[in-house]
Amino acid sequence: MKIPSVLLRFPHRYFSKRTYFKNLTCISRSDFLCIESLKPVHLHCSKQMCLSKCLSRELCHQSAPEQETEGLSDREKGLIDRLYNGLVQGHRACLAEAITLIESTQTRKKKVAQVLLQKVLSYHREQEKLNQGKPLAFRVGLSGPPGAGKSTFIECFGKMLTERGHKVSVLAVDPSSSTSGGSLLGDKTRMTELSRDMNAYIRPSPTRGTLGGVTRTTNEAILLCEGGGYNVVLVETVGVGQSEFAVADMVDMFILVLPPAGGDELQGIKRGIIEMADLVAINKADGDLIVPARRIQAEYVSAMKLLRKRSKVWRPKVIRISAKTGEGISDMWDKMTEFRDLMLTSGELIAKRRKQQKVWMWNLIQENMLEHFRSHLAVKDKIPLLEEKVLSGVLSPGLAADLLLKAFKDGL
Ligand SMILES: Nc1nc2c(ncn2[C@@H]2O[C@H](COP(=O)(O)OP(=O)(O)OP(=O)(O)O)[C@@H](O)[C@H]2O)c(=O)[nH]1
Structure with a gap:
């Protein structure tokens, strides 16, 4: 500069x-x-x-x-x-x-x-x-099923970054926070050391229980963190529900952390989300789990070869790490910076961010419109009645939707 x-x-x-x-x-x-x-x-x-x-x-x-x-x-x-x-x-x-x-x-x-x-x-x-047009921060989305070792990973990874002079913020998106009455993720006790680090900031990102809520608050929180000088922003989400799709749409790089388990144990992970990943990290590759971790890595490498190519300069990679021993974490950061540099020089990163801005705007419109629709006087009272009719099979969903939309338009 x-x-x-x-x-x-x-x-x-x-x-x-x-x-x-x-x-x-x-x-x-x-x-x-x-x-x-x-x-x-x-x-x-x-x-x-x-x-x-x-x-x-x-x-x-x-x-x-x-x-x-x-x-x-x-x-x-x-x-x-x-x-x-x-x-x-x-x-x-x-x-x-x-x-x-x-x-x-x-x-x-x-x-x-x-x-x-x-x-x-x-x-x-x-x-x-x-900064010659370069983004201020590297936005990284992180997802994986419960128990994959996400918080152990963030603790280890975050500490490595702060020791190297980076400022790291962790925004934990918990789609279930509104129903469970508390935040599963973002609980600071999950990352005790990192939460004490002055160069790290950990924060649960409440979602108000809606996907639109994830989009709005998390996107805005990312901007605020960057304004606060955090140059690595990690957005963590649990690998259930739709929130990880929303998160993948607001970050530069999307990472999937998986345990060394296959088949049934990973049924909760949707195929679609694997397609969104720029990097898959098979965690717990230590001790007795090294062998299964290698096997799972090989499985994912071949499965990902079949996926549609999303970038001209980057092919998603599958690596093995151990958040417990720290093995592979530094190499993982090297891969991540390689991704960022390639995407930046090819212009794909800026294009991706621009596209995300548009997606963000439309998500907000969608959320607001729906809120407006649901609370509109012309439809508010009709909704429970028509829902009931759809549930009992008296009315088809299409017809019920048409009736509500007509009532809404007439009431405008
Ligand atoms: N052997 C081994 N165990 C690990 C590793 N990383 C995490 N674990 C263990 O896996 C369990 C789950 O780890 P967490 O970091 O809490 O996993 P999480 O994905 O954050 O899980 P949730 O909090 O449920 O979302 C804990 O008992 C960890 O000690 C690892 O690299 N190797």
């Missing part, structure tokens, strides 16, 4: 080049301009004042653009500015508060959350421009 001349003119002996880079990663071009216009102040900053403090002070003066904040109270505008500034400076508490805000179902809070997101999005754009 090119360092603006004004910053290079800072007294070098107080800030090493590394400090520049570290701090610059969370500063956008508009912030540079803002600093440039205040050059005299910064060039005369005292010996004690570190660069990050100078920059933080300037960032704090930034507020949301007028048109976006129209109709918001001063308190709400203040909240947006506080969360935004805290977020881009890497404060975990602000990131947590921002994610809670985007998860809110209250109309007012939803509006505030959208303004905050817009701000974070423009920050992203600026950052990506400074």
